[in-house]
Amino acid sequence: MISLSYLIPISLLLGAAGLAAFLWALKSGQYEDLDGAAERILFDDDNPMRRDDDPSNKG
């Protein structure tokens, strides 16, 4: 019974963390171009994406 008192909150927190991560990813535009992202990982250019002015960060 004691174990439940922390196991249940932990399980709920983990679930909530997953939910929050998904909502954040959705909002920050990480799902904007899944096909493009799949291709971009193969580019071997040396100029990394600048993150500060990413148009997808506007959300």
Place this chain on the structure above:
Amino acid sequence: MSCCTAGDMHDVAMVGSRGAHEHEEVLLASRVIGNGLRETSLAVPTIHCGGCMQKIEQALAALPRVERARVNLSTKRVIVRWHGEVPPPVIETLNQIGYEAHLYDASLDKKDVVLARLLRALAVAGFAASNIMLLSVSIWSGATDEMRNLFHWISALIAFPALIYSGSIFFNSAWRALRVGHTNMDVPISIGVLLAFGMSVYETIVHGPHAYFDAATALVFFLLVGRALDYVMRARARTAVTGLARLAPRGALVFYSDGSQNFVPVNEIKPGMTMLLAAGDRIPVDARVIAGRSEIDCSLISGESAPQAATAGSYLQAGTLNLTGPLTLVATAAAENSFLADMIRMMEAAEAGHSAYRRIADRAARLYAPVVHATALLTFVGWMIASNDTHQAITIAIAVLIITCPCALGLAVPMVHVVAARRLFENGIMLKDGGGLERLAEIDTVIFDKTGTLTLGVIDVDDIEPASLALGAAIAAHSRHPYSLAIAAAGQNKATTPIVLNDVTEISGSGLESHANGKTYRLGQADWALANDPTAHPENASVVLSQDGRCLAAFRFRDRMHADAPEAISSLKRMGCAVEVLSGDHEDRVRKLAGALGLAHTARASPREKMARLAAMAAFGHKVLMVGDGLNDAPALVAAHASMAPATAADVGRNVADLVFLRDSLTSVPQAIRIARSARRLVHENLIFAVIYNLIAVPIAVLGLVTPLLAAVAMSLSSLLVVANAQRLLTRDKQERPSAMPTFSQILSSAQ
């Protein structure tokens, strides 16, 4: 890794003069994002791999003033950020490296708030349903007394906020319907969810053994899946359609009485303003020519494939294309009173006369809701009489409501439609909404427009002696008039000896003149080219080639038919559809084409006559599919039972058509009908399945044998079965093409 080879690019049409005001158009279509930066969105439909992305991003980033360029592969769009007041030459650069690019109105590119809300609600409902299900599993596996009570309370705590957040989508819609005295699918859903939650809370308070928190949240989750899929399909088609080229001009160069001139957006042009229009531009508003000679391409407006001459005094309709020479115009109507706006008013009239089609799901819901409510009520009354136990009677009645909640029904139709939309997309056909698919399945007659639909909008030259053809082609290569383009294309590589021409000049409205070896050659209208020999007027010739005023050759033209038009029409006939041609073009041209295809035809039909023809067919009980591309077809597209337009169609046509086919192939039409019919069959199967499920589940629920476990399992199973059945559409007569559509990414990308 690149799949783009040079060979892929050769067919990209380079439009020579895209109009002198492209910079202004880019500027008008851009949006200010602060810090002196502007953002321009471009639709680039031919992007198809990582290689294209790299090539485009590098080419655009190398331009002056470009801050950054980013390609979105899922939506096939490029976003360019630049600074300064003069836009960088992005469209020209893209054309040079082999990509067609169209301006995409940044104002259309706002985020889809509805879908974002649906997806967030879906995520929350999924979180709640899975966690409550975990707790329920513990209860089913034997948690009793205090433990069960604790789990019930935790479930209640999760379910309460989740239902408020996610369920409000259904509650709001149900409330809106009830307030005006209607009922919709959301009414039984809301009642079921709210009653299940209320009863579960009561059970928890009185330490009862059964709570339906899991059923209530799972129900909301599954229904939201259906709702989101339904929405996504429509939203995606909408963006694909609006992302294509805009034919309406954005503005024109206006002269003011004080001598100044300015580029004015189209909706600020007032009657009486004087405008200058370069060759290659579209007429922004209805106008009268006051100076200049040119020819006008009216094919999108009237369906006429031959260009019309325009001289001082001619009246031009908005949306037609100025082909050969600059024109000075006086606006005769504002944009909202122009021909285009007239069309829109006619379309509204057609819409009003067109009896509203009721979608299958709505028809099913209309039958379903009263039956379910009556069953639940009768169950309650029956148990009250039988046992006189209010608590038991309410519990069982609610179990009936939960088990009959239209989960499978809510998923049955959208799921099939999404899968069908995907099949269509793979074949290059965009579907606007599920209703269009249902109507397409009922089609028994197909009516084609001619210009741009059955024909390519390209003309061919009839056979002619090679030497004259080569000479004509050499002269014609200096003009962008449609006839010149056709002669130049036909005469390519026909010259046996190189032809040397001096000073080819284009005389607007007449033709081309050139001097070689001391002789004067003219290619153009017969009465101008044959000035020295007016009696020799070749029959039916549209263009004549002359040497010092004597006829060398007469060119005759015919519309080039779609290569697969005969195939498409024969497969439509095999499918049991009657096919005919309805065109605004001249009788002889239409008769020639319809005769070649063996079809009945109607020529010189005005937009109003087209509409009337469709109304007459509908009155005889025919379900007509209208396939057309021009502005003149738009009212007919609305009036038809279902409609399709090629992607090259006028904006209005694309926007009103139920389906838009992107690939340059008429076989899209029979293919779309075939897929629609398969989809209809699957929808019917799914609905029959939902009925069978209820026939089995309802008696069990009425007898009071349904436990929360049974309800949850039955509900999930029926939903999964419906989803699985919809997937059969993908395997059924599957085409050779592998999946071209990223489903998940597109769902999410449109939600950003």
